[in-house]
Amino acid sequence: SYVLTQPPSVSVAPGQTARITCGGNNIGSKSAHWYQQKPGQAPVLVVYDDSDRPSGIPERFSGSNSGNTATLTISRVEAGDEADYYCQVWDSSRDHVVFGGGTKLTVL
Amino acid sequence: EVQLVESGGGLVKPGGSLRLSCAASGFTLSSYSMNWVRQAPGKGLEWVSSISSSSSYIYYADSVKGRFTISRDNAKNSLYLQMNSLRAEDTAVYYCARSITAAGRSDAFDIWGQGTMVTVSS
Numbered sequence: 348s349y350v351l352t353q354p355p356s357v358s359v360a361p362g363q364t365a366r367i368t369c370g371g372n373n374i375g376s377k378s379a380h381w382y383q384q385k386p387g388q389a390p391v392l393v394v395y396d397d398s399d400r401p402s403g404i405p406e407r408f409s410g411s412n413s414g415n416t417a418t419l420t421i422s423r424v425e426a427g428d429e430a431d432y433y434c435q436v437w438d439s440s441r442d443h444v445v446f447g448g449g450t451k452l453t454v455l
Numbered sequence: 456e457v458q459l460v461e462s463g464g465g466l467v468k469p470g471g472s473l474r475l476s477c478a479a480s481g482f483t484l485s486s487y488s489m490n491w492v493r494q495a496p497g498k499g500l501e502w503v504s505s506i507s508s509s510s511s512y513i514y515y516a517d518s519v520k521g522r523f524t525i526s527r528d529n530a531k532n533s534l535y536l537q538m539n540s541l542r543a544e545d546t547a548v549y550y551c552a553r554s555i556t557a558a559g560r561s562d563a564f565d566i567w568g569q570g571t572m573v574t575v576s577s
Contacts, residue, residue: 377561380564382564395555395565435564443514444490444502446500
């Protein structure tokens with residue numbers, strides 16, 4: 348089955364740039380999506396189709412996808428960005444949605 | 456306001472059944488594929504099932520195939536998940552989520568409900 352690998356945790360100081368990776372075999376050939384989930388809340392879509400932002404999501408959130416790695420980049424990190432982040436793709440070989448294991452972003 | 460509201464969760468014994476509902480408002484359900492995603496306590500997101508806008512295409516995670524059934528009633532703007540032969544490992548918050556388009560499959564999930572808790576325990 349298709350596996351997405353995320354680092355369990357990423358730490359960054361306020362105002363710096365956070366990069367959260369999502370590794371998968373030839374993930375660059377798929378559309379990658381990213382979700383933010385704060386404690387006790389439902390996930391929120393922050394980037395879709397590799398690099399598009401839904402309305403209402405700050406421009407500080409951006410994405411890229413190439414080769415075996417998709418990346419969510421959060422610029423000028425704020426305390427309010429502290430959350431769990433999940434990547435997601437569609438595994439067309441098995442007609443399954445696949446989520447990464449999630450990355451906890453800590454703002455120092 | 457575009458909204459999804461789940462209901463039907465609760466405590467059930469192993470081997471029991473439960474039916475979850477998801478009421479959509481603020482948009483036309485028939486224009487979108489819909490999905491169920493669950494999250495066990497302290498764990499990550501796990502996809503459960505997806506259904507296309509006209510119910511032509513239905514997909515299940517291996518962990519629930521043969522036990523869970525997804526369905527929808529576009530006239531009632533509602534999505535359902537019938538869960539049978541429940542196991543302890545099915546304990547989770549269950550979210551319904553809207554796909555960005557009618558096609559689903561590789562789409563992102565742009566609207567999520569607040570979730571309903573299912574606890575399977577004797």
